[in-house]
Amino acid sequence: MIVLPDNVQKIIQTLAAAGYEAFIVGGCVRDVLRGVTPADWDIATDAKPLQVKGLFSRTVDTGIKHGTVTVLINKQPYEVTTYRIDGEYADGRRPVQVSFSASLEEDLSRRDFTMNAIAYNSEAGFVDPFGGRKDITAGLIRCVGQAAHRFEEDALRMLRAVRFAAVTGYRVDEEILRAISGLGHTIAKVSPERIREEMCKLVLATHPQAVWLLESTGLLPHIFGEEYALPALAAEWLRQCPKEEPMRLALLLIGTENMLQNLRYDNKTINETTLYVRLLGRPLPASRYEIKKNLRYVPPEIFGKFLVLKEIAAPGEAQAIEKTSQELADIVANGECYSLKTLAITGKDLASMGIPPGEKMGEMLESLLDRVMESPGLNMRDILCGMVSRDLL
Ligand code: ATP
Ligand code: MG
Numbered sequence: 457m458i459v460l461p462d463n464v465q466k467i468i469q470t471l472a473a474a475g476y477e478a479f480i481v482g483g484c485v486r487d488v489l490r491g492v493t494p495a496d497w498d499i500a501t502d503a504k505p506l507q508v509k510g511l512f513s514r515t516v517d518t519g520i521k522h523g524t525v526t527v528l529i530n531k532q533p534y535e536v537t538t539y540r541i542d543g544e545y546a547d548g549r550r551p552v553q554v555s556f557s558a559s560l561e562e563d564l565s566r567r568d569f570t571m572n573a574i575a576y577n578s579e580a581g582f583v584d585p586f587g588g589r590k591d592i593t594a595g596l597i598r599c600v601g602q603a604a605h606r607f608e609e610d611a612l613r614m615l616r617a618v619r620f621a622a623v624t625g626y627r628v629d630e631e632i633l634r635a636i637s638g639l640g641h642t643i644a645k646v647s648p649e650r651i652r653e654e655m656c657k658l659v660l661a662t663h664p665q666a667v668w669l670l671e672s673t674g675l676l677p678h679i680f681g682e683e684y685a686l687p688a689l690a691a692e693w694l695r696q697c698p699k700e701e702p703m704r705l706a707l708l709l710i711g712t713e714n715m716l717q718n719l720r721y722d723n724k725t726i727n728e729t730t731l732y733v734r735l736l737g738r739p740l741p742a743s744r745y746e747i748k749k750n751l752r753y754v755p756p757e758i759f760g761k762f763l764v765l766k767e768i769a770a771p772g773e774a775q776a777i778e779k780t781s782q783e784l785a786d787i788v789a790n791g792e793c794y795s796l797k798t799l800a801i802t803g804k805d806l807a808s809m810g811i812p813p814g815e816k817m818g819e820m821l822e823s824l825l826d827r828v829m830e831s832p833g834l835n836m837r838d839i840l841c842g843m844v845s846r847d848l849l
Pocket of ligand 1: 481482483484495566567568569572573610612613657
């Protein structure tokens with residue numbers, strides 16, 4: 457039995473009172489059964505979108521074409537989707553068209569894995585035509601129907617299989633692994649955005665050893681490129697790493713050219729990940745001064761996270777990393793200057809001393825900053841002005 461949240465129960469009852477059937481379905485049923493609180497509750501019904509809209513006062517047309525209406529109850533959103541059969545699949549992409557169905561079982565049969573193809577409501581109990589509950593108990597990810605056939609329909613399901621393994625820690629059915637080995641190259645037909653969404657969930661998952669399935673099935677080169685090689689300790693590293701996407705991506709991409717652009721990652725993720733990969737590819741800064749040189753283009757918070765990554769990927773250097781970490785904290789706590797913004801002398805000061813704005817002035821400021829980074833005590837306007845007037849640069 458599943459105890460449904462009040463709002464969900466209310467939606468199901470409202471639909472039932474109007475003569476429709478309605479069930480919770482998909483990820484939320486799976487998550488409850490494996491003892492995890494669902495992030496959202498999806499409802500499937502034989503009511504058509506317009507009929508659903510007619511029964512609730514607040515709705516949003518999320519994907520009417522695909523049968524989805526978002527119902528708002530006490531400002532909480534719930535996706536209510538009409539039973540569907542996926543239409544023709546054009547070359548392994550999303551179905552070209554979907555048609556509505558009156559049958560829950562038909563709707564369940566288009567779903568990818570048995571554990572994702574279970575429905576429940578408090579009246580009928582579980583509807584589980586493919587043995588999803590048994591597979592959840594056994595910790596097994598299995599396709600609804602023949603794996604190869606389902607992957608030919610939609611190649612993204614291959615990556616989803618591995619993603620669910622990483623999220624749940626379950627074993628992936630042999631038939632799935634064999635099918636991926638034969639069909640890995642067809643992932644190229646899937647849009648980068650859909651791949652990225654699954655990769656994100658995979659990278660942040662709790663059982664990252666599943667990344668090896670990407671490697672062993674040969675799927676990985678089709679995602680990260682032919683030259684890409686998974687670091688030998690990738691899974692171990694990910695396990696030790698905070699659940700932050702750029703940090704975890706950097707551990708996967710250590711020593712490689714960045715291929716995040718291809719997957720249409722946002723610039724913030726790309727930039728942060730690239731910084732980590734670059735820093736990890738270089739020796740640690742050997743002095744306080746060198747740390748500050750890094751801080752000119754890496755914010756202290758990011759540099760601190762880089763040190764966390766370094767400790768994961770290079771545990772042999774733990775002592776040096778600890779020392780760098782301590783020095784970083786000191787630099788920040790003392791407010792030591794490492795950028796022109798906090799340099800105690802400005803271009804205006806130099807101009808008033810007769811130095812014309814331009815390249816020369818820029819060089820002078822750089823050289824003053826360099827001195828200050830070596831000797832923080834110099835960062836006072838009078839001292840720096842004195843150095844300029846005595847031509848000490
Ligand atoms: P999560 O908790 O990560 O959101 P989820 O199972 O809810 O997991 P979604 O991508 O949100 O995953 O999809 C919701 C449901 O829709 C799935 O449980 C599955 O039944 C079905 N589904 C999603 N994508 C596919 C697909 N590519 N092929 C077949 N069924 C799919
Ligand atoms: Mg979901």
